[in-house]
Amino acid sequence: MIFSSDLFLFAFLPLALIGVVLSRRLFGAQLYWIVAVSLFFYGFWKPVYLPLIVASILVNFALGRAIERTRSKGLTAFGVALNLAALAWFKYANFIEENIEWLSGADIPLPEIVLPLAISFFTFQQISYLVDARNGRTHHHDFIQYAAFVSFFPQLIAGPILQQKRTMQEFAAPKAFRITAEGFSWGLMIFIGGMAKKLLIADPMGTVATPLFDQALTQPLALEQAWTAALAYSFQLYFDFSGYSDMAIGIGLMVSIRLPFNFNSPYRAVSIADFWRRWHITLSSFLRDYLYVPLGGNRIGPWRTYLNLFIVMLLGGIWHGAGWTFIIWGAMHGSCLLLHRAWGDAVRPRLPEMPALRPLGLAAGWMLTMVFVVAAWVVFRADNLTAAIHVWQGMTGLHGLDIPVAGADFLAGWRWQTFAALTLFCLALPNLPQVAGMVEPGGALRRLAAHLYRPHLVGMLLAFAAFAACFAMLRANSAVVPEFLYWDF
Numbered sequence: 349m350i351f352s353s354d355l356f357l358f359a360f361l362p363l364a365l366i367g368v369v370l371s372r373r374l375f376g377a378q379l380y381w382i383v384a385v386s387l388f389f390y391g392f393w394k395p396v397y398l399p400l401i402v403a404s405i406l407v408n409f410a411l412g413r414a415i416e417r418t419r420s421k422g423l424t425a426f427g428v429a430l431n432l433a434a435l436a437w438f439k440y441a442n443f444i445e446e447n448i449e450w451l452s453g454a455d456i457p458l459p460e461i462v463l464p465l466a467i468s469f470f471t472f473q474q475i476s477y478l479v480d481a482r483n484g485r486t487h488h489h490d491f492i493q494y495a496a497f498v499s500f501f502p503q504l505i506a507g508p509i510l511q512q513k514r515t516m517q518e519f520a521a522p523k524a525f526r527i528t529a530e531g532f533s534w535g536l537m538i539f540i541g542g543m544a545k546k547l548l549i550a551d552p553m554g555t556v557a558t559p560l561f562d563q564a565l566t567q568p569l570a571l572e573q574a575w576t577a578a579l580a581y582s583f584q585l586y587f588d589f590s591g592y593s594d595m596a597i598g599i600g601l602m603v604s605i606r607l608p609f610n611f612n613s614p615y616r617a618v619s620i621a622d623f624w625r626r627w628h629i630t631l632s633s634f635l636r637d638y639l640y641v642p643l644g645g646n647r648i649g650p651w652r653t654y655l656n657l658f659i660v661m662l663l664g665g666i667w668h669g670a671g672w673t674f675i676i677w678g679a680m681h682g683s684c685l686l687l688h689r690a691w692g693d694a695v696r697p698r699l700p701e702m703p704a705l706r707p708l709g710l711a712a713g714w715m716l717t718m719v720f721v722v723a724a725w726v727v728f729r730a731d732n733l734t735a736a737i738h739v740w741q742g743m744t745g746l747h748g749l750d751i752p753v754a755g756a757d758f759l760a761g762w763r764w765q766t767f768a769a770l771t772l773f774c775l776a777l778p779n780l781p782q783v784a785g786m787v788e789p790g791g792a793l794r795r796l797a798a799h800l801y802r803p804h805l806v807g808m809l810l811a812f813a814a815f816a817a818c819f820a821m822l823r824a825n826s827a828v829v830p831e832f833l834y835w836d837f
Contacts (some may be wrong), residue, residue: 349392350831351595352543360389361599364501368525368603378525379492386501390465397464401499404434408474409494415481424482428475435471438464443670466505468667470498472634477512479638489516502599506592506834508610508630511637518605526604535601538780542594549770550588551830556580556763561729564738574742576763581729582722583770585833586615589628592832594780609781615721615774618713620684623721631667635660650693657689658682668728673736677728684720 349356364385371381391398411427414420438461445456477494480486493516503510518524560569560577569577593610600607608630617623624632640660646653658679665678723740730736741747 349389351592352546360385365527365602369527372525379496379519382501382525383492383495383499386496386499386504389501390499390504393465394462400434400464400467401470404431404470404474405495405498408477408498409491412477412481412486412494415478416486419482419484421482424478427478431471431475431478435467437461438467440666440670469507469509470504472631472667473498473510473512476509476634476638480511480513485513487513487517489520493519500600500605502596503607506589506596506832507628508593508596508608509634510608510630511634514608523604527602528604531604532602535598535603537598537783538601539595539598541780542591542596542598545587545591545594546832550584550586550591550833553580553584553587554830557584557729561731561735561739564735564742565731568738568747569742570748571742571745574739577739578722578726578743579767580763582725583767585725585729586774588833592834597781609779611779613774613779615718615771616714617717617721618710620681620688620717620720623717624681624685631664635664639663650690654686654689657685661685672733673727673730676733676736677724680720680724680727684724 349360351357367381367385368378372378387398387402390401408427408431411423411430415423415427442461448454449456477486477497489512494512496519497510497512497516498504500510557577557580560573561581563569563573564577590611597607597609610629612626612629614623614627617626640656643656643659644652645656659682661682662675662678665674665676665681668674668677723743726739726743727733727736730739
């Protein structure tokens with residue numbers, strides 16, 4: 349059930365919100381209702397995998413409570429290994445089998461395994477819970493709070509990745525799952541804005557990128573084709589994932605839950621380290637807190653720091669998918685982070701301070717970072733390494749300049765103006781959660797928006813409802829509603 353589908357917009361979400369109100373007022377059982385509708389939401393995709401997430405919740409809750417009592421390192425290791433084993437089986441077994449068969453020539457009889465929806469996300473959340481229990485960072489909670497923490501439907505499929513130390517306390521607060529006029533209006537605004545990113549920008553950009561990456565499977569691309577493919581996918585991925593995160597945050601605000609901010613304008617980054625502080629913030633935080641720091645972080649000397657950075661990004665690439673393209677993407681980012689850290693350690697301290705040249709340095713840093721990020725997205729998107737090489741070759745001009753661009757009807761001769769406008773969008777406009785005052789800066793923006801809209805709350809809600817209906821009609825001729833890209837991870 350896609351957030352931007354008619355079924356979700358006009359049936360599931362309204363019924364879920366009505367149920368929140370009724371369950372709170374009549375029974376005080378809003379958490380039970382949230383868990384029930386969240387599990388329905390998950391099982392709607394493939395009911396056969398519903399027992400998997402239920403069993404995962406039950407087992408990890410029991411392990412977490414036992415670890416809280418005993419602080420057992422061995423039990424924690426067992427719980428983490430059990431979660432990783434389940435993830436490895438469903439996500440990587442077929443990939444490992446294919447590579448063993450390729451190397452050995454043997455035929456390994458392994459059934460085709462369908463990747464369960466969201467397993468990467470709820471596995472990481474539950475690993476963080478077990479580790480926090482071992483370190484004494486969990487607080488008193490009951491099973492239904494834990495089940496809601498894992499299964500809360502807005503973030504279940506593609507994040508943001510929640511951590512229990514913040515989320516379960518918020519779920520237990522008296523104001524949680526209470527629908528207020530202000531919270532609902534801000535949530536609806538962010539939700540509609542996220543849907544606009546998905547339907548009006550990400551999906552059309554996908555219609556440009558997909559035929560070009562399909563073409564790259566069999567033949568190299570020319571310069572214009574290659575850069576069109578790379579830039580279109582870069583914008584598609586950004587607005588698709590950012591749109592999903594905004595929609596999740598918006599649904600949370602509708603019921604007085606503040607989900608974590610996941611994007612802070614990552615295409616404004618002036619270095620690769622800055623990019624990872626802005627892109628998929630909750631994943632970066634998880635990898636830092638539960639992998640980089642336990643590996644030793646930067647406490648064991650520069651060479652170990654470089655190794656830790658590379659390992660973390662390599663594993664981050666593997667987390668995204670079972671394929672050599674994701675491994676290469678992770679290795680590229682790990683290598684770039686390593687070089688950036690080495691530059692900061694060995695070269696930058698020796699450079700003279702020249703404040704007048706700082707803007708030029710920031711501009712150069714932004715340009716280098718974006719060229720690398722866009723080039724790395726190529727292998728992230730490509731179906732195989734051959735297709736990625738064909739696009740990379742085209743980006744360097746090795747196969748000519750002027751082959752007509754296939755599948756670019758959306759841009760209709762205005763593709764570079766469109767790319768420029770989207771770049772300005774990413775650089776200049778505030779994030780929607782900033783407008784709502786969820787993160788700083790945002791206070792002045794929130795006050796301005798409140799001044800403009802609060803006196804006309806009913807009119808604003810009606811306008812947004814009409815806006816949602818327009819989006820539904822916008823794709824009425826499409827038989828399939830495009831999924832969010834991160835649902836595959």
